[in-house]
Amino acid sequence: MSAEPPTSTTSIQDPEVWAARTKIATLAHLMFERRLTDAAGGNVSARVGTLVCITPRFAGSRRQWNLRAEDVLVADMEANIVEGKGDISREAKVHFRLHHDFGHLGTGVIHAHARNVLVFAATATPMPPVLEATRKFGEIPVVKYAAAHSHLLAENIAAAIASQQARIAGHAAAAIAPYHGLFLIGRDLDAAFDAVERIDNNAYCILMGKQLMSSDLLAESRAKMEATILDFEHSEKH
Numbered sequence: 001m002s003a004e005p006p007t008s009t010t011s012i013q014d015p016e017v018w019a020a021r022t023k024i025a026t027l028a029h030l031m032f033e034r035r036l037t038d039a040a041g042g043n044v045s046a047r048v049g050t051l052v053c054i055t056p057r058f059a060g061s062r063r064q065w066n067l068r069a070e071d072v073l074v075a076d077m078e079a080n081i082v083e084g085k086g087d088i089s090r091e092a093k094v095h096f097r098l099h100h101d102f103g104h105l106g107t108g109v110i111h112a113h114a115r116n117v118l119v120f121a122a123t124a125t126p127m128p129p130v131l132e133a134t135r136k137f138g139e140i141p142v143v144k145y146a147a148a149h150s151h152l153l154a155e156n157i158a159a160a161i162a163s164q165q166a167r168i169a170g171h172a173a174a175a176i177a178p179y180h181g182l183f184l185i186g187r188d189l190d191a192a193f194d195a196v197e198r199i200d201n202n203a204y205c206i207l208m209g210k211q212l213m214s215s216d217l218l219a220e221s222r223a224k225m226e227a228t229i230l231d232f233e234h235s236e237k238h
C-alpha cells in the first residue's frame, strides 16, 4: 500500500486489494471491541492505487462491525462501487475527499466515534497532546459544524488536515467534527489505527487527570495513610 501516486488503473485482482479488505474488516472489529468506535458509526478505508477499500453503510448498526473481507466495498476514487454488495456510508464523503487531496502523503483514513474523544467532540473542545506518544499530532483542532453526510463536512475536515498535512507522512493528521467524532488520515492503515488509539488514550488521560486534580480524595487518602502508619509506628514503640 504505497503512498506513491498511481500511474495506471489498479486491478480489482491485485492481491493488495484483498489484503486491504481483510485488514479493514479486522481493524474495524478491533475498533468496536476497544470502544474506538460505536455501533452508530465510524468508517475505515484504505487506498490501493486508484481504488479505495471502505467499510459499508450500516456496518455498525446492523452488523455490529462483524465484517468479512468480502463485505468491505471497493470503489474508484469517485466513490463508484466496483466490487462488493451494499452501499457506501453517507459519512464516507470525508474519506474520498481525504484520499483525493492527501493521497500522495498517506493511504489510511479512519472516522471513529471513539469514546473518550467523543467528550471533546460533544463539547467542541480542541485537544492538546499530554503524552509523549501524541505530541506528534499537535493540538487536534475542532472544525466548524456541518452535518455528518454533508459535502461541507468533507470541506471543513480537508481544510483542517491541509494546515497540518506534514504530519500525515510522519504518522497521521487528525481533526474533530463537533458533536460527532474523529477523522484522520495516516501514512497507511496501521498508522491510522494506531493514531486513533493514541488520540483516544490522550483524551482519556486529560479527562481522568481533571478528575484527579479537582478531587481532594487523593489528599484525604494520603493523610489517612500517613496517620495509619504513624499510629502503627507509635503503637510498636509502646
Ligand SMILES: [Zn+2]
Pocket: 041, 042, 091, 111, 112, 113, 148, 180, 181
Ligand atoms: Zn460518524
